[in-house]
Amino acid sequence: MAQERVQKILSQAGITSRRQAEQLILQGAITVNGNVIALGAHAEWGKDAIKVNGKLLQYDEERLYLLFYKPKNVLSVFTDPYQRLTLKDYLRSLKKHLYPIGRLDFTSEGLLFLTNDGDFGEKLQKKEDLLKRYTVKIKGHPEEEKLARLYRPSSYDDLKMKKLRPHSVEILEELASKSLIEVTLLGPQAFDLRLYFQNRGFLVEKITRTAIGPFTLKDLQPGSYRSIKRSQAMALIRPSQEILKKEAPAHEKT
Numbered sequence: 001m002a003q004e005r006v007q008k009i010l011s012q013a014g015i016t017s018r019r020q021a022e023q024l025i026l027q028g029a030i031t032v033n034g035n036v037i038a039l040g041a042h043a044e045w046g047k048d049a050i051k052v053n054g055k056l057l058q059y060d061e062e063r064l065y066l067l068f069y070k071p072k073n074v075l076s077v078f079t080d081p082y083q084r085l086t087l088k089d090y091l092r093s094l095k096k097h098l099y100p101i102g103r104l105d106f107t108s109e110g111l112l113f114l115t116n117d118g119d120f121g122e123k124l125q126k127k128e129d130l131l132k133r134y135t136v137k138i139k140g141h142p143e144e145e146k147l148a149r150l151y152r153p154s155s156y157d158d159l160k161m162k163k164l165r166p167h168s169v170e171i172l173e174e175l176a177s178k179s180l181i182e183v184t185l186l187g188p189q190a191f192d193l194r195l196y197f198q199n200r201g202f203l204v205e206k207i208t209r210t211a212i213g214p215f216t217l218k219d220l221q222p223g224s225y226r227s228i229k230r231s232q233a234m235a236l237i238r239p240s241q242e243i244l245k246k247e248a249p250a251h252e253k254t
Contacts, residue, residue, distance in 0.1 A: 002044070003042040003043060003044045004042060004043070004044075004045065005040065005041070005042055006021070006025065006030060006032065006037060006041050006042065006043050006050065007021035007022050007025065007039075009043060009045050009050065009057075010024070010030075010050075010052070010057070010118065011118025011119060011121075011122060012045075012118055012119055013057055013058075013118065015052060015057065015097055015118070016099060016118065017099070017118060017121055017122055017125070018118065018122055020099075022039060024052065024053075025037060025038070025039050025041070026039060029052060029053050030050070030051070030052055031049075031050070031051045031054075032048050032049065032050055032051075033048055033049050034049070062096075063115070063116060063117040063120075063230060064094070064096050064098065064114075064115060064116050064117075064227060065113070065114075065115050065117065065120070065227060065228050065229075065230065065232070065233040066098070066113070066114040066115065066225045066226070066227050066228075067111060067112075067113065067212075067215055067220065067225060067226050067227075067228060068087070068090070068091070068100075068111070068112045068113075068114050068220075068224075068225040069109070069110065069111065069112075069217055069220040069221060069222050069223065069224055069225070070087070070104050070108075070109055070110060070111075070112045070222075071085075071090075071109055071222035071223050072107055072108070072109045072206075072222070073085065073106060073107060074086065074087070074089070074090075074106070074109075075087070075106055076100050076103035076104050076105075076112060077100075077103075078098075078099070084106075087100065087112075087114070090223045090225075091114075091225070096116045097116055098114045098115060098116050099114065099115070099116070099121070100112050100113065100114050101113040101114070101115060101121045101124050101125055102125065104207075104209060105192070105194060105207075107194070107207075108193075108194065108206075108207040108208070108209070109206075109207070109208050109209075109222060110134070110207075110208040110209030110210060110217065111209045111210065111211065111212050111215065111216070111217055111220075112209075113212055113215075114225075115233070117233075120233060120234070120237065123237040124236060124237055125188050126188050127187075127188060127236070127237060128186075128187050128188065129186065129187065130186070130187065130188065130212070130213055130236070131167070131184060131185070131186055131211070131212075131213055132184070132185045132186075132209060132211065132212050132213075133182060133183070133184050133185075133209070133210045133211040134182070134183045134184075134185070134193060134207055134208060134209050134210060135172065135180055135181070135182055135183075135206075135207075135208045135210055136180070136181045136182075136183055136193065136197060136202075136204060136206070136207050137178055137179070137180055137181075137204070137205045137206040137207075138178060138179050138181060138197065138202045138203055138204055138205065139177065139178055139202075139203040139205060140177065140178070140179065140203070141174050141179050142171075142179060142202070146200075146201065146202075147169065147171070147181075149200040149201070150165065150166060150169050150183075150196070150197070150200060151165055151166070151169070152165075164189050164191055164196075166183045166184060166185055166196075167184045167185055167186035168182075168183070168184040169181060169182070169183050169184075170182050178205065182210075193207055194207055213236050215228070
């Protein structure tokens with residue numbers, strides 16, 4: 001077996017993503033055959049003794065791909081120094097080293113993808129045409145002009161959000177004093193949807209991620225999960241034949 005970069009080995013072993021593995025290396029947390037390594041170091045899987053924070057790396061060939069319904073007020077991580085609820089509190093029965101692909105903020109809820117397949121996670125995070133859908137509950141009934149603000153990045157967003165904006169926005173339902181808005185995001189960008197709405201004058205009550213690609217919250221309750229087949233997961237990272245096409249709102253046409 002040929003030598004490979006240590007961060008790639010850690011990713012393949014499901015320990016963490018390559019980017020996070022690089023941070024561990026920079027922190028001096030990785031050793032190979034008893035020696036602390038530098039970024040760019042190589043090793044041979046199955047021959048060299050690779051340790052993460054002193055624990056010998058054990059390869060687990062079984063790959064898991066889970067769809068998890070993250071409840072509100074739960075961190076999208078597995079450990080927290082302040083003892084807040086994390087993913088670990090709901091996935092203790094699984095003896096695999098899983099990590100989430102992307103995150104949801106503490107107060108948001110909805111679909112999270114978890115896996116111990118580092119290569120798959122890296123590819124999915126970089127997929128340019130990956131669709132993610134959210135339902136946002138806001139106070140009031142926004143008029144067309146206010147809704148159009150969601151398509152216009154502000155100067156604050158130019159700095160913090162890199163001019164990101166939703167792929168599509170539409171009102172799903174108007175309740176007595178509130179509205180449900182469906183938002184579709186496209187691509188790998190990190191997107192603080194709550195902040196995005198708040199900076200445009202919306203009072204956000206609830207955000208739920210309802211879908212990632214073709215996968216939805218169907219049959220899931222907050223705190224529950226279901227597994228999918230490897231073939232289904234791999235289909236997500238293959239080039240898409242067609243990106244979701246929705247006609248732009250009137251205020252977006254040129």
